[in-house]
Amino acid sequence: MTTTTRIDFLYLSEQDMIRAGVTDMLACVNTMEEMFGLLYHGDYRMAGPNSDSHGAMITFPKDSPFPNMPKPTADRRMMAMPAYLGGDFQTAGVKWYGSNIANREKGLPRSILMFTLNDPDTGAPLAHMSANLLSAYRTGAIPGVGARHLARRDSKVIGLLGPGVMGKTTVSAFMAVCPEVDTLKVKGRSAKSLDEFITWLRSTYPQITNIEVVDSIEAVVRGSDLVTYCTSGETGDPSTYPLVKREWVKPGAFLAMPAGCRMDEAMEASDVRKVVDNTGLYQAWFEELPKPAHNHVPLVGVRFMDMIEEGKLLPDQLEDIGKIIAAEAPGRVNDEEIIIMSVGGMPVEDVAWGTVVYRQALERGVGLKLNLWESPALS
Known part of the structure; x- marks a missing residue:
């Protein structure tokens, strides 16, 4: 058997990622569903x-x-998010x-992301890729997985707070799994962002024939079958997080929250089903953060952890979407129940979708092959 010490890896720019299929939302939803199955059975590590x-x-x-240390402006953070995923992925x-x-004042996205995919045995790089679209x-696909299992099949109305990137991808995921949607209500911060979003929506989903710009969060929620909050902002004071009140919520609504959110007492009540993408993720956050944890991470899943600590929620009242996908817990039980799902974002999701896109790039001849070394100078 011959062996080689040469290591090459694939560099994928943002345009390469697009050519390799990173924007195929239905495929992404399907990949995330497969990932949740592995998550539920424990074939992963973060x-x-x-x-x-x-x-x-x-x-900071x-x-x-x-004087040169970065200042703690809103949403200022730097983070490494590692993971391993098994199954048919077998990558890290x-x-x-x-x-x-x-960054927006400089014409740049709020976040600038790169992803490195590795062989889990040797640790050698397989690819280094632009990761904003990834x-x-x-992230948007996770509400789509939730909607596939937890939304009413006849859902027709989306209520969206925040028409930015996360709003677009969440809407794309809803549309991939809820084909009867024909109405969207949206609230944004500026006329420019709303105009850009509506232009994108009309060209991408002409089946949405009714687009309504609303001026309150209440109007976003009322009458909507699918609700999502996709805004960004400062953390620290939950009273400033976007609110959802039970009295606004239509019976049978599915709410997917990939961004900051707070609930009134009626939404926190036990007859509203509470679902998370991975209970362990929120337990890890809760262990790492000062208390109350929701002051530091504004996701409703973190609030669920605070509620458990406060005795307002029993641990077995919190449901994992992976268990539902595995058919070991029920999906939607009836057309009247209200379900709220927290979307936290996990590095196993990047590994899953990054692996699929990388393999498609190889099949399609996309990307630039780079050499790490012929043989290592030190070994």
Whole structure:
């Protein structure tokens, strides 16, 4: 048997990623569903003591003696998000995540992301890829997986808070699994973002014939079959997070929340089903964060952890979407129940979708092959 020490890897720019299929939302939803099956059966690893951590994050102090240290502006963070995923994937990888809401003033996305895919045996790189689209599509796909199992089949109305990138991909995922949708209500922060979103929506989903711009969160929620909050903002004070009130919510609605959200007491009540993408992820956050944890990570899943600590929610009242996908727990039980799902974002999602896109890039001859070494200078 011959062996070689040569290591090559594939570099994929954003345009390469598009050519390799990163924007195929239905395929992404299907991939995320497969990933959840592996997650439920334990064929994965992430960081942290319980192997469920979101990642390792650098934050910056308000007052630093070093004048060149970055300032803690809104959404300023840097993070490494590593994971391994088994099954048919059999890969590992890490996403490097730099974020600053002030980037928008420079014409840049809030977050700038790169992803490295690795051989899990040797650790050798397989690919280094632009990851903004990778991350956006895998994040948006998770509400689509939830809607496939938990939304009413006759859902027709989407209520969207935040018409940015996350809003677009979440709508794309809803449309991939809920073909009867014909109405969308949207609230945004600026006329520019709303105009851009509506232009995109009309060209991408002409079957949505009724588009309504609303001026309150209540109007987003009322009458909607599918509700999602996709805004970004500062954390620290949950009273500033976008609110969802039970009285606004239509019987039978499915709410998927990949961004900050707070609930009124009626939404926190036990007759509203509470689903998460991975209970272990929120347990890891809860162990890592000061309390109340929702002050530091604004996702409703983190609020669920605070509720358990406060005795307002029993652990067995929290449901994992993986268990539902595995048919070991029921999906939607009836047309009246209200279900809210937290979407936290996990590095196993990047590994899953990154692996699929990488393999398609190889099949399609996309990307630039780069050499790491013929043989290592030190070994």
